[in-house]
Amino acid sequence: MKRKDFLYLSGIGASALLLPDFSAYANPIDPLQALDKIDVKIKKELADVALNAAKAKGATYTDVRIGRYLNQFVSTRDKRVQGVANTESFGVGIRVIANGCWGFAATNTVTKESIAKTAEEAVAVAKANAKIQGEAVQLAPQKGFGEVSWKTPLEINSFEVPIKEKVDLLLNVNDIAIQNGASFINAALFAVNEQKYFASTDGSYIDQDIHRIYPTFGVTVIDRASGKFKTQSALSSPMGMGYEYMNARPEDKVSGVITRYKGRYDILGDVKEATRVAKEKITAKSVEAGKYDLVLDPSHLWLTIHESVGHPTELDRVLGYEANYAGTSFLTLDKWQSKKFKFGSDKVNIIADKTQVGSLGAVGYDDEGVKCKQWNLIKDGVLVNYQAIRDQAHIIGLTESQGCCYSQGWNDVQFQRMPNVSLASGQAKLSVDDMIKNVEKGVYIIGDGSYSIDQQRYNFQFGGQLYYEIKEGKIVGMLNDVAYQSNTQEFWNSCSAICDESDYRLGGSFNDGKGQPGQSSAVSHGSSTTRFNGVNVINTARKI
Amino acid sequence: MAILSKEEAQAILKKVLSFSKADSCEVSLNGSNGGNIRYARNAVSTAGQVNVMSLSVNSTFGKKTGSASINEFDDASLKKVISRAEELAMLAPENPEFMPLLGAQTFQESKTYNENTAAMTPDTRAEMVGKSLGVAKAANLDAAGFLENSTRFNSVMNSKGLFAYNKSTNVSFSVTIRNKEGTGSGYVEQDFNDLSKMDVLALSKIAASKATGSAGAKAIEPGKYTVILEPLAASDILSNMFRGFDARSADEGRSFMSKKGGGTRLGEQLFSENVNIYSDPMNPELPSATWNGDGLALKRTDWVKNGVVKNLAYSRFWAEKKGVEPVPFGRSMVIEGGTQSLQDLIKSTEKGILVTRFWYIRSVDPQTLLLTGLTRDGTFYIENGEIKFPIKNFRFNESPVIMLNNVEALGKPVRTGSGMIPPMKIKDFTFSSLSDAI
Numbered sequence: 001m002k003r004k005d006f007l008y009l010s011g012i013g014a015s016a017l018l019l020p021d022f023s024a025y026a027n028p029i030d031p032l033q034a035l036d037k038i039d040v041k042i043k044k045e046l047a048d049v050a051l052n053a054a055k056a057k058g059a060t061y062t063d064v065r066i067g068r069y070l071n072q073f074v075s076t077r078d079k080r081v082q083g084v085a086n087t088e089s090f091g092v093g094i095r096v097i098a099n100g101c102w103g104f105a106a107t108n109t110v111t112k113e114s115i116a117k118t119a120e121e122a123v124a125v126a127k128a129n130a131k132i133q134g135e136a137v138q139l140a141p142q143k144g145f146g147e148v149s150w151k152t153p154l155e156i157n158s159f160e161v162p163i164k165e166k167v168d169l170l171l172n173v174n175d176i177a178i179q180n181g182a183s184f185i186n187a188a189l190f191a192v193n194e195q196k197y198f199a200s201t202d203g204s205y206i207d208q209d210i211h212r213i214y215p216t217f218g219v220t221v222i223d224r225a226s227g228k229f230k231t232q233s234a235l236s237s238p239m240g241m242g243y244e245y246m247n248a249r250p251e252d253k254v255s256g257v258i259t260r261y262k263g264r265y266d267i268l269g270d271v272k273e274a275t276r277v278a279k280e281k282i283t284a285k286s287v288e289a290g291k292y293d294l295v296l297d298p299s300h301l302w303l304t305i306h307e308s309v310g311h312p313t314e315l316d317r318v319l320g321y322e323a324n325y326a327g328t329s330f331l332t333l334d335k336w337q338s339k340k341f342k343f344g345s346d347k348v349n350i351i352a353d354k355t356q357v358g359s360l361g362a363v364g365y366d367d368e369g370v371k372c373k374q375w376n377l378i379k380d381g382v383l384v385n386y387q388a389i390r391d392q393a394h395i396i397g398l399t400e401s402q403g404c405c406y407s408q409g410w411n412d413v414q415f416q417r418m419p420n421v422s423l424a425s426g427q428a429k430l431s432v433d434d435m436i437k438n439v440e441k442g443v444y445i446i447g448d449g450s451y452s453i454d455q456q457r458y459n460f461q462f463g464g465q466l467y468y469e470i471k472e473g474k475i476v477g478m479l480n481d482v483a484y485q486s487n488t489q490e491f492w493n494s495c496s497a498i499c500d501e502s503d504y505r506l507g508g509s510f511n512d513g514k515g516q517p518g519q520s521s522a523v524s525h526g527s528s529t530t531r532f533n534g535v536n537v538i539n540t541a542r543k544i
Numbered sequence: 545m546a547i548l549s550k551e552e553a554q555a556i557l558k559k560v561l562s563f564s565k566a567d568s569c570e571v572s573l574n575g576s577n578g579g580n581i582r583y584a585r586n587a588v589s590t591a592g593q594v595n596v597m598s599l600s601v602n603s604t605f606g607k608k609t610g611s612a613s614i615n616e617f618d619d620a621s622l623k624k625v626i627s628r629a630e631e632l633a634m635l636a637p638e639n640p641e642f643m644p645l646l647g648a649q650t651f652q653e654s655k656t657y658n659e660n661t662a663a664m665t666p667d668t669r670a671e672m673v674g675k676s677l678g679v680a681k682a683a684n685l686d687a688a689g690f691l692e693n694s695t696r697f698n699s700v701m702n703s704k705g706l707f708a709y710n711k712s713t714n715v716s717f718s719v720t721i722r723n724k725e726g727t728g729s730g731y732v733e734q735d736f737n738d739l740s741k742m743d744v745l746a747l748s749k750i751a752a753s754k755a756t757g758s759a760g761a762k763a764i765e766p767g768k769y770t771v772i773l774e775p776l777a778a779s780d781i782l783s784n785m786f787r788g789f790d791a792r793s794a795d796e797g798r799s800f801m802s803k804k805g806g807g808t809r810l811g812e813q814l815f816s817e818n819v820n821i822y823s824d825p826m827n828p829e830l831p832s833a834t835w836n837g838d839g840l841a842l843k844r845t846d847w848v849k850n851g852v853v854k855n856l857a858y859s860r861f862w863a864e865k866k867g868v869e870p871v872p873f874g875r876s877m878v879i880e881g882g883t884q885s886l887q888d889l890i891k892s893t894e895k896g897i898l899v900t901r902f903w904y905i906r907s908v909d910p911q912t913l914l915l916t917g918l919t920r921d922g923t924f925y926i927e928n929g930e931i932k933f934p935i936k937n938f939r940f941n942e943s944p945v946i947m948l949n950n951v952e953a954l955g956k957p958v959r960t961g962s963g964m965i966p967p968m969k970i971k972d973f974t975f976s977s978l979s980d981a982i
Contacts, residue, residue: 081637085611104592108615125579125591128666132674134587167637184796222797227804229797229911321584323688324720324731327903330980332726413590452906452916452939459939459979461916463908483908483916485939485977516582516690516718538976542912544800544945 035159037195038068040207044147047199049112050094053119055201059096059126061139062119063200063368066092066110067410070195072159075188076170078178082186084163091410094119098126100136106411140393140401142369144203150364152211153357154242158191161243169246170217173271177219180275183229187217187271190238190510192522196367204369212360212522213245214238214510215267221278230281232274233465235299235447236265238510238522240360254505256432257468257475258446260299262505263358277466277478284478287467289539293442293496294484294532295435300464301423302507302525303448308488309343309350310421310525312457313377315386315396321416325516327455330488331383336396341383344492349424350378352387354403359420359524360508367414370403377421381493389416408519415515422506422526426498432529435497442470443482443537448507450483461485463540481541491532499528546575546595547662547695550709556599556617557701563626566603566633568645570702573599578694581669586677586687593666603629607642610635643860646839648705655831656712658738662695664715669693672717672744679748680721685755687748689719693739700839710833715739720921721751722982723759728934729982730754731901731921733776736959737831754900754922761934763978764925770896770952771973772889772926777919778879778968779961780902784915785944786877786962789847791856791866800913800945801856813851815948821848823874829959832875840872847874851948881954881966889955889969891929896969898924898931902940913943918979937982938975947973 043066050064069089075082091108092115103126107118170187177185192212199205216234223229235258239245248266253259258273259266296304312329316322335341344350354361354372365371368390377385390401407414436444447465454460467479486494508524548556553573560571575597582590600613603626610632614625669691680687692715699709718733730751736742773781788794794801794808801809824844825832834842838860846854855871863870890898905917919937926932947970955967 080640084636101588102590104590106592106594108596121593125593125666128670129581129588129591132588132670132677134585184798220798224797224806225804227797227802229802231910319585320686320688320722321589323584323686323722323729324582324690324718327981328722328726411594411596413592415590450906450908450916452904452918454918454937454939454979454981455903455920456981458981459918459937459977461908461939461941481909487980517580517692536977538941540908540914540941542909542914542943542946544912544943 043197043207044199044205046092046110046112046115047197047205049115050092050119051199051201053116054094054096054123057098057120057123059098059123061097061201062094063198064092064094065367065407065410066197068195069409070159070193072191073188074163074166074170075186076167076174077186078174078184079171081167084167089409092118093407093410093413094122095413096122096126097137097139098123099130101126101130101133102137103127103129104413137391138394140390140399142202142390142401145206145369145371146203147205149207151209152240152362154211154244156243158211158213158243159193169267173217173267176268176271177275180272181221181279182219182275183222184220185217190214198365198367198369200369202369206365206369208364210363211242212238212240212510213243215246215265217267217271219271219274219278221282223282228282230278232278232281233447234267234274235260235270236267237507238360239358239506240362240524241358258466260297260446260505280478281480284480286541287479287482287537287539289537291534292537293439294535295439295442295444295470296530296532297446298505298527298529299447299507300445301527301530303451304462305421305423305525305527306509306523307451307453308457308460308491309377310418310523312488313386313421314416314418315388315392316416318386319392319395322514326514330456330458336383336386339382342381342493343378343383343489344381345495346381347426347498348378348381348492348495349376351422351424352377352402352419353422354419356420356524359506360510360522361420361524366403366405367407368401368405370401370405372403375402387416387419392416406521408521412517412519417514417521418512418523420524420526423498423530425501425504425528428500430497430499432499432503435499435529435531436470436475437473439470439531440472443479444468444470444475445482458487459485460488481539482537483540484535484537486535491535494532494534495530496533497531499530501528503528546577546597547697547711548573548575553697553699553709554701554707557699557707560599560601560622560626561701561703563623564603564703566605566630568604568703570602570645570700571599572698572700574696574698576694576696578692579664579666579669580690580692581673582690583673583677584688586680588673599625601625601629603633604642605633607638607640608633608636609639609642641861643864645702645704646706649708649835649839649841651708651834651841652826654710654825654834655828656710656737656833658713661693661713661715661737661739664693664739675745676719676748679745679752683752683756684724685752686722686724687719689717691717698833702839706839708835708839710835712833713737715742717742717744717747719748719751721748721755723755727982728755728757728759729921730758758922758934761923761936763936766938766975766977768972768974770893770969770971772886772893772896772898773968773970774886774900775958775960775965775967776901777899779963779965780905781915781944781947782879782965783962784905784907785913788913789856791858792862794856795866800911808856810853810856812853814853814945815848815851816951817851818951818954819848819851819948820880821877822846823877825876827876827878827964830876830878830964836872838872840870842872842875845871845874877963879957879963879965881957884953884955886955886967889953889967890926890931892953893926893929893969896926897935898926908941913945914941915943916941918981937979939977939979940974941976942974
């Protein structure tokens with residue numbers, strides 16, 4: 001909250017820049033400290049202390065996570081460096097089942113004595129709650145993997161790249177924007193490294209080293225005479241990659257009305273184009289409300305997939321575990337049991353995946369020691385599955401978890417979080433140009449903007465970054481004030497064409513919120529450009 | 545260990561500062577101790593407790609600042625954290641917006657701490673949640689809720705003589721109660737500094753009665769309606785507006801507070817004449833700390849008086865640039881109202897819609913502060929001064945600035961969400977589509 005306030009006051013709030021929710025207990029550190037590693041042998045010894053202490057107090061299951069969470073955040077505004085933060089959060093979280101009930105406790109004092117005491121506290125919490133508990137927890141069996149490890153495949157560790165190089169790059173981004181006519185620019189780079197050690201009474205000792213990166217900016221153009229201001233955000237995507245993401249090759253650039261990126265990103269090229277289109281927005285025509293065919297770029301569609309498919313297929317929402325916060329889901333168990341609930345048109349195939357290389361959700365094992373995999377959520381338009389963790393698997397007749405358990409830090413309890421959820425590309429060859437050629441009256445939307453959806457995921461409204469009017473198969477100009485409203489099932493059933501795999505790109509959320517106390521997770525969503533017929537577009541212009 | 549007294553915190557901070565060699569140095573020491581229970585499907589789903597304390601140092605040479613932090617408090621560790629901050633300061637780029645530290649300030653004694661709340665245990669929490677579950681089970685309804693309590697202290701000292709300390713407690717509770725068929729849902733949320741004010745039983749009964757009363761909702765056409773917003777619903781929308789009371793973004797031309805042609809809308813009649821908004825850390829119902837992160841004293845500040853914008857927040861840097869006194873953001877916002885209850889507002893309404901709360905509010909256009917979002921957990925049709933029937937949820941597209949120009953009546957403010965907020969009667973509120981969500 002404090003960080004957000006600070007950034008807001010510094011003016012960054014006006015540019016719709018997404019900020020990660022760094023752990024409240026993260027401490028600033030020297031950048032070089034980030035490269036230190038803790039010996040796996042020591043972590044195993046500490047983990048065993050927790051497992052034994054909890055068992056001695058009567059726990060029937062225990063898992064322990066020794067986590068070191070590193071964040072680097074470099075932010076700039078116009079010609080100055082706003083902040084360079086290197087933070088580390090290190091501690092131990094212990095989860096137990098005692099008397100059939102979950103208990104959790106955490107400490108940032110990483111000594112054997114403190115860990116044993118914390119394990120006992122977790123058991124005490126479980127026993128206190130067992131008095132008001134209904135059904136006992138049913139945990140899906142999970143074999144132990146022994147001592148194993150997993151690492152994000154990367155070419156350049158972001159934490160090894162000197163801060164000066166990052167600062168120079170961002171200030172260069174800002175210079176380009178100002179020279180091309182921007183009134184203000186904020187540019188930032190986030191890097192995350194989760195060093196997670198997991199051990200459980202199932203016999204797993206899992207050491208993982210996970211990396212994420214997110215470069216972004218927001219350009220603002222102000223027209224003093226009219227009092228109007230317009231912004232354009234970066235068309236980058238947060239990725240599960242190292243610093244190699246910042247080195248775009250020619251094959252990573254997708255040409256069109258504005259360059260979009262796949263695999264790797266060119267921040268200097270993007271900011272130049274962003275400034276051009278932000279200026280164009282000042283005088284672009286206001287949309288006429290009505291029904292339009294929408295052509296949605298992957299840089300936009302990822303967020304619609306996230307909100308309207310990713311969230312309603314979370315089993316904890318379906319069952320009511322999120323009823324008091326994020327909400328429930330319209331995809332109730334009876335719809336899944338019927339095996340014929342038409343979520344979308346026949347063209348719609350949606351895949352859950354925790355293994356996709358470069359994605360934010362890719363890990364080797366989840367935060368309760370389950371090996372990660374891929375499965376279908378929607379097959380040929382029909383709802384076929386959900387996203388589950390170990391204490392939910394039995395409810396949908398699974399004999400093992402789907403590996404969707406995640407915690408944002410050592411001091412938060414792990415729970416069901418979304419895997420990467422992506423729309424499969426069309427099987428037949430289809431380019432974006434060929435798709436647009438067949439649209440009589442449409443809007444082509446690029447980039448993510450305003451988003452809102454109800455607590456059961458029926459009614460949504462989305463905006464974007466860029467809107468282009470399509471008339472009789474041709475792009476005729478830029479539009480302003482566009483948002484589309486629809487109902488999830490109606491929308492996905494209006495899906496009439498999906499471009500082929502050559503257009504497939506990942507978008508993603510660096511900071512998806514869920515749970516009480518609130519936790520943040522990172523998740524990717526892939527798609528190719530997709531067409532939806534006859535969607536309701538509203539005009540959002542107002543006068544105050 | 546995690547909650548230090550003023551004297552204990554002061555002693556550690558003094559010792560840390562005695563090791564500093566920088567031109568100026570600011571040290572903060574914060575700790576918290578808290579626990580929670582989350583429940584759903586009428587049973588506990590997760591629960592936990594976390595204790596932490598940490599010390600942060602900002603050391604400055606000229607306009608170059610370095611920061612470091614530590615959670616060990618022996619002399620060697622305190623020396624280490626100081627030298628690390630000083631090394632980083634030497635390497636840092638100059639900050640052209642650096643402001644020299646403030647000297648000693650006088651702060652009022654806050655009213656944010658309560659012993660009852662600090663003494664809560666896992667058993668207290670379980671007992672409270674047990675009462676809430678009892679309400680749901682007795683009425684054959686499903687409860688999902690969250691109870692959390694925390695005790696924290698924050699303290700800061702700098703080399704120019706400033707020292708500030710605050711100790712606070714908070715207990716917060718929310719519950720969603722739904723009927724078994726999934727056709728009705730009710731919600732309450734409340735937080736207090738003082739545990740004795742928290743009545744989870746009464747609150748759970750309100751949520752249960754809304755769950756039953758909202759079942760069988762009818763669809764009515766979206767459009768412009770007179771709405772009665774319960775305080776929580778009003779707070780949901782208005783908290784998005786308070787952050788816009790920022791002078792810098794207004795001066796820069798990128799806020800709804802920016803004036804066409806340049807400058808800000810400070811002094812303009814931006815809202816209805818019956819709108820008065822202020823913040824006051826000493827408000828007995830909504831106390832807050834009496835200082836902010838800059839070390840500035842927080843005091844009663846009028847933001848809107850009779851609909852006129854009276855103050856915008858100025859950071860120390862922006863205030864100096866503009867030649868005015870700094871104005872810190874308020875922490876506890878109060879919207880003044882009258883004496884009428886929610887029931888009185890309903891009675892005076894010929895045709896209208898009662899909204900319990902809003903959900904998923906997002907900015908659509910920062911220029912006009914246009915927001916979108918949906919009603920949730922109990923929306924009702926009012927006719928001839930009475931609630932007639934529950935209605936299906938709506939999506940709205942509305943700006944709080946337009947909304948506060950359409951105020952017909954304000955009731956008695958209550959502590960809710962982020963402030964003291966009255967129930968409100970607003971005309972011509974724009975609902976744009978229907979939602980099937982319950």
